[in-house]
Amino acid sequence: MAEVALRQVSKRFGEIEAVRELSLAIASGEFVVLLGPTGAGKTTTLRLIAGLERPDHGSVSIDGRDVTKEPPAARDIAFVFQQYSLYPHLTAYENLAFPLRAPGRRLSEAEIQKRVQDVAELLRISHKLGNRATRLSGGEMQRVAIGRALVRRPAIYLMDEPLSSLDAKLRAELRLELKRIQANLGATVLYVTHDQTEAMTMAARIGVIRDGRLVQLGTPREIYESPCDLYVATRLGSPRINILSAELIPEATPRGAATIGVRTEHLKVTKPTGADLVGRVRRVEHLGDQNHVHIEYRGQALVTLADPHRPLSAGEDVGLSLVNPLYFDSAGRRIGVAAE
Amino acid sequence: MAQIRVDKLRKAFSDFVAVKDSSFTIEDGSFFVMLGPSGCGKTTTLRMIAGLELPSEGRILIDGDDVTLKRAAERDIAFVFQLFALYPHMNVADNIGFPLKCQRVARAEVRAQVREAARLLRIEHLLSSIVSGLSGGDRQRVALGRAIVRRPKAFLMDEPLGALDAELRRVMIEELRDLHDRIGATTIYVTHDQIEAMSMADRIAVMNHGVVEQIGAPQEVYDLPASLFVADFVGSPPMNFIPFEGAVRRGDKAVRIGGVNVDVPEVHEEGQAQSFVLGVRPENVALADDAPIRGRVFGAEYLGTTQIVTVDIAQGQIKARLPSTMPARPGETVGLAFKSPSLVLFEAASGRAMRSALHEGRGHG
Numbered sequence: 143m144a145e146v147a148l149r150q151v152s153k154r155f156g157e158i159e160a161v162r163e164l165s166l167a168i169a170s171g172e173f174v175v176l177l178g179p180t181g182a183g184k185t186t187t188l189r190l191i192a193g194l195e196r197p198d199h200g201s202v203s204i205d206g207r208d209v210t211k212e213p214p215a216a217r218d219i220a221f222v223f224q225q226y227s228l229y230p231h232l233t234a235y236e237n238l239a240f241p242l243r244a245p246g247r248r249l250s251e252a253e254i255q256k257r258v259q260d261v262a263e264l265l266r267i268s269h270k271l272g273n274r275a276t277r278l279s280g281g282e283m284q285r286v287a288i289g290r291a292l293v294r295r296p297a298i299y300l301m302d303e304p305l306s307s308l309d310a311k312l313r314a315e316l317r318l319e320l321k322r323i324q325a326n327l328g329a330t331v332l333y334v335t336h337d338q339t340e341a342m343t344m345a346a347r348i349g350v351i352r353d354g355r356l357v358q359l360g361t362p363r364e365i366y367e368s369p370c371d372l373y374v375a376t377r378l379g380s381p382r383i384n385i386l387s388a389e390l391i392p393e394a395t396p397r398g399a400a401t402i403g404v405r406t407e408h409l410k411v412t413k414p415t416g417a418d419l420v421g422r423v424r425r426v427e428h429l430g431d432q433n434h435v436h437i438e439y440r441g442q443a444l445v446t447l448a449d450p451h452r453p454l455s456a457g458e459d460v461g462l463s464l465v466n467p468l469y470f471d472s473a474g475r476r477i478g479v480a481a482e
Numbered sequence: 483m484a485q486i487r488v489d490k491l492r493k494a495f496s497d498f499v500a501v502k503d504s505s506f507t508i509e510d511g512s513f514f515v516m517l518g519p520s521g522c523g524k525t526t527t528l529r530m531i532a533g534l535e536l537p538s539e540g541r542i543l544i545d546g547d548d549v550t551l552k553r554a555a556e557r558d559i560a561f562v563f564q565l566f567a568l569y570p571h572m573n574v575a576d577n578i579g580f581p582l583k584c585q586r587v588a589r590a591e592v593r594a595q596v597r598e599a600a601r602l603l604r605i606e607h608l609l610s611s612i613v614s615g616l617s618g619g620d621r622q623r624v625a626l627g628r629a630i631v632r633r634p635k636a637f638l639m640d641e642p643l644g645a646l647d648a649e650l651r652r653v654m655i656e657e658l659r660d661l662h663d664r665i666g667a668t669t670i671y672v673t674h675d676q677i678e679a680m681s682m683a684d685r686i687a688v689m690n691h692g693v694v695e696q697i698g699a700p701q702e703v704y705d706l707p708a709s710l711f712v713a714d715f716v717g718s719p720p721m722n723f724i725p726f727e728g729a730v731r732r733g734d735k736a737v738r739i740g741g742v743n744v745d746v747p748e749v750h751e752e753g754q755a756q757s758f759v760l761g762v763r764p765e766n767v768a769l770a771d772d773a774p775i776r777g778r779v780f781g782a783e784y785l786g787t788t789q790i791v792t793v794d795i796a797q798g799q800i801k802a803r804l805p806s807t808m809p810a811r812p813g814e815t816v817g818l819a820f821k822s823p824s825l826v827l828f829e830a831a832s833g834r835a836m837r838s839a840l841h842e843g844r845g846h847g
Contacts, residue, residue, distance in 0.1 A: 180647070310675070314719060318781050318792060325812075337648060343783035343790075363806075366786045379786050382652070406787055425663070429680045430704035430717050431765045431803060447787070 144205040144218075144297035144330055145170045146191060151200035153186055160186040162354040163200070170205075171328040173321070175345035177335060177377060183354035184334040188300045191332065192219050204297060217298075220291035224303040226283045228275040234286050235271040238262065241294045261289045264323055281312040288320070292327070299324075301333040305340065317343055338378050342366070350374050372474035375403045381434055381445040384409070388469070390440050392418065396469050396478035403468035406447040410463045411435065411454075417461020423454050437462070484545045484635035484668050485510045486531060491540035493526050500526040502692040504540075508685075511666045513659070517679040517715070518689035524672045525640055527689075531670060532638050533557050544635060560629035562639040568613045568624055575600075575609040578627040585632075599631040602664060603657075619650050626661070636668040643678060655681045676716050680704070688712045704763075706841060707826065710833035713761050719790060719801045722767065724760040725830060726797070729753060737827065740796050742774040745822040747839035757830035764790065766821035767802035769810065773817030782810045793818060
């Protein structure tokens with residue numbers, strides 16, 4: 143396994159600056175997730191590391207070796223794509239063995255068999271090895287696609303939304319599996335997604351990317367609890383963070399605060415009598431394990447969690463109090479961090 | 483607006499039975515969701531209600547009127563599809579007004595109706611825009627506008643948010659429910675996404691293999707699933723299942739699993755078999771050092787406010803939803819405590835939930 147470093151990397155396609163002065167270091171054996179919406183530059187970043195694109199500026203190094211000008215094949219990287227591209231006429235076994243039979247690898251059949259079987263066991267598809275690719279379910283096909291990256295034992299795994307074409311249940315299952323496999327192998331992984339749940343549950347560190355720039359890099363907890371700006375604050379959390387104009391809150395707010403970010407855990411819902419802030423329940427959404435309470439406070443909509451069995455109903459007045467919310471200035475930058 | 487009744491509806495495509503003997507009533511003005519995996523018969527049911535498919539048996543009544551053999555156009559229903567088919571060469575106002583124009587409504591009237599639909603959808607500022615430049619969310623709003631403008635008796639929606647990404651889907655869920663609250667039209671909505679169903683529905687019908695397994699309010703379906711299938715399909719992560727062998731008798735207040743007594747809501751029927759399943763929702767599992775059910779932490783998934791901790795026990799894997807402040811390290815041995823009043827027992831073979839004190843005082847049926 144190896145470490146990867148991007149230094150001040152930029153890449154432009156015509157008018158579009160896909161990646162801007164991006165620096166990122168991934169430690170050996172680390173699972174880093176780049177999180178951002180479509181068009182943020184996530185995939186371009188992966189392609190720059192893989193050598194499928196060449197940066198306009200900056201450098202890419204693997205284990206301290208500058209590979210900026212090296213072709214993809216010299217970088218010892220495996221790429222897993224969103225759409226699993228398996229050979230339909232081959233069995234799962236043959237699909238897995240294929241990368242090991244590449245010219246120049248010269249592995250013995252016994253060695254190939256051992257590697258394929260080890261990986262199949264890890265991915266829990268040993269019983270499907272004899273099946274043709276077309277006879278596998280979506281989840282099994284994606285496991286084989288991931289397995290094809292694993293058998294090669296590359297220095298680095300790059301994964302581009304590998305779970306997004308799967309249904310919710312399978313995705314949840316494979317999230318945990320992928321994390322387990324990565325930990326078992328001590329693999330270095332850079333994983334790209336727009337799904338905050340994937341980022342939060344799998345990453346050792348998340349890099350939040352926007353308009354080609356890395357906005358914040360940190361552990362899921364750091365990013366969630368201590369976002370550097372309003373954009374990052376809105377990327378993580380379900381229900382989504384509530385954004386209130388500071389003028390609406392009579393309580394003391396730090397100087398320069400223009401908006402207040404209020405997550406569920408920052409908002410206490412109480413009886414209306416004696417409360418400083420009084421809102422009205424508009425709707426209670428029953429999601430089973432939790433209820434989302436939609437509250438209107440001075441024309442602004444707030445969503446928070448409530449105990450599923452606490453009787454709150456539409457039209458009811460409730461008291462609101464803020465507990466250590468996040469403050470942002472007019473440019474969206476976080477302020478008042480030192481005060482925490 | 484209308485009440486819709488489906489009576490012993492059945493649909494077979496040669497020897498494949500897509501819908502078996504479905505009966506339910508959708509009250510006037512309610513938001514009704516048909517939820518299930520692909521192939522469960524939900525879309526076929528919707529298409530029969532719309533008049534796009536003829537039932538093999540059974541009847542469909544709209545406001546008491548038997549419409550089973552009426553053509554789609556005679557049913558006064560608007561259908562919203564997953565892929566928003568807009569006319570690319572027309573602007574937003576013309577797209578929304580098109581159904582009225584086809585009905586030869588006077589031009590001034592069309593303009594007023596279009597404006598009203600746009601107001602409801604909060605897209606008045608887009609009326610003169612070209613459709614091809616719109617975002618996914620706005621295109622979907624225009625498609626809805628085209629359904630609203632006709633003032634139909636009911637809206638039928640087939641996975642209208644299926645093509646949108648997670649974030650936009652969340653926004654549209656809010657909007658659709660808000661819109662429903664404003665116009666109060668009877669809505670039947672088909673989806674395989676349990677979050678959409680839980681978020682929007684007044685009542686959910688959970689379907690599997692052409693059969694409606696349960697109909698109820700979202701919280702009821704969640705807390706009192708009628709079958710293993712429903713318990714597994716609704717909830718994310720789904721309900722944990724712990725299989726066990728033994729006898730379950732009327733009046734029992736505990737079951738024995740792996741040599742450990744687990745308190746359960748008082749059982750109100752005789753167990754007919756030997757194999758049972760205990761169901762526990764992830765938020766009703768707690769870590770407790772002294773609890774007799776032991777396991778090893780397999781992994782922890784951080785979600786911000788909460789985390790999902792997966793624990794391997796002798797009977798399988800258990801997921802617990804815990805505050806994210808609670809430490810749980812992979813490999814660690816922990817004890818698991820279940821919130822007894824919430825536990826559900828199922829017969830393993832039939833998958834049917836057994837009646838217990840849990841069902842008392844709650845409209846289960």
